Amino acid sequence: MIRVEGLVHRYGDTVAVDALDLTIDDGECVVLAGANGSGKTTLVRHFNGLLEPDAGSVSVNGRAVAENLVAARTAVAMVFQHPEDQLVAATVGADVAFGPENLGLSRDDIDRRVSESLAAVNLDGRADERVDTLSGGEVERLAIAGALAMEPDHLVLDEPFTGLDEPARQSVLARLQELRTSGTSLVVVTHDLRDVTELADRVVVLSDGRVALDTTPENASDRLADLGIRPPPSC
Numbered sequence: 001m002i003r004v005e006g007l008v009h010r011y012g013d014t015v016a017v018d019a020l021d022l023t024i025d026d027g028e029c030v031v032l033a034g035a036n037g038s039g040k041t042t043l044v045r046h047f048n049g050l051l052e053p054d055a056g057s058v059s060v061n062g063r064a065v066a067e068n069l070v071a072a073r074t075a076v077a078m079v080f081q082h083p084e085d086q087l088v089a090a091t092v093g094a095d096v097a098f099g100p101e102n103l104g105l106s107r108d109d110i111d112r113r114v115s116e117s118l119a120a121v122n123l124d125g126r127a128d129e130r131v132d133t134l135s136g137g138e139v140e141r142l143a144i145a146g147a148l149a150m151e152p153d154h155l156v157l158d159e160p161f162t163g164l165d166e167p168a169r170q171s172v173l174a175r176l177q178e179l180r181t182s183g184t185s186l187v188v189v190t191h192d193l194r195d196v197t198e199l200a201d202r203v204v205v206l207s208d209g210r211v212a213l214d215t216t217p218e219n220a221s222d223r224l225a226d227l228g229i230r231p232p233p234s235c
């Protein structure tokens with residue numbers, strides 16, 4: 001479980017997250033939406049201690065993030081916008097292995113995690129390919145594989161569809177659907193709710209650093225336009 005209580009984050013005079021409370025249960029799929037600048041990225045960066053609160057607290061699985069950074073980073077994996085900036089190795093397999101290697105796992109465990117994670121994003125059999133030969137969609141899926149290889153309780157994806165063409169978008173979405181079915185918690189940050197509502201148990205909309213709406217996808221659709229979000233085509 002991720003629990004956010006009274007979280008405040010300021011950048012100078014800008015209050016990016018403003019006394020925000022939010023709980024994300026194990027196994028939930030939450031779409032975190034909101035207009036540009038509403039505080040989505042700032043909020044999720046607190047989930048594994050990449051930022052420090054100015055006030056309030058965040059805990060993961062009952063432990064305060066600030067006091068247990070390693071535990072938080074093991075429990076919460078992040079895939080950021082521009083996943084190409086997250087690549088750390090020259091080849092696909094080495095890139096996915098990097099995180100598990102840092103956990104000090106055995107070679108067998110690392111190899112198992114790499115092959116399972118690559119299979120989960122449809123990149124199996126491609127471990128020896130150079131990362132600089134991959135398409136944008138493949139890089140996004142590789143970044144997701146790297147996060148999955150950490151076997152996190154929660155997977156946070158910040159704008160996973162930005163810059164993807166439609167086939168790549170569908171491919172990533174299909175992988176997320178499968179992960180969802182297999183019980184991994186997902187937090188998907190987006191300002192565009194096309195398709196993603198199918199995935200979600202819950203839509204949380206931020207506005208000016210606060211929770212403006214926290215409801216089911218069905219109930220969210222009527223309010224999205226008011227909150228600066230493009231509704232999905234079916235709404």
Ligand SMILES: Nc1ncnc2c1ncn2[C@@H]1O[C@H](COP(=O)(O)OP(=O)(O)OP(=O)(O)O)[C@@H](O)[C@H]1O
Pocket residue numbers: 011014015016034035036037038039040041042043191
């Ligand atoms: N590194 C930073 N320095 C100063 N201000 C920042 C910084 N990062 C974000 N901000 C400001 O904090 C507020 C929240 O930004 P944040 O990126 O968290 O929102 P967001 O909802 O993720 O936006 P987007 O959809 O554009 O990514 C905005 O006013 C933004 O300009």
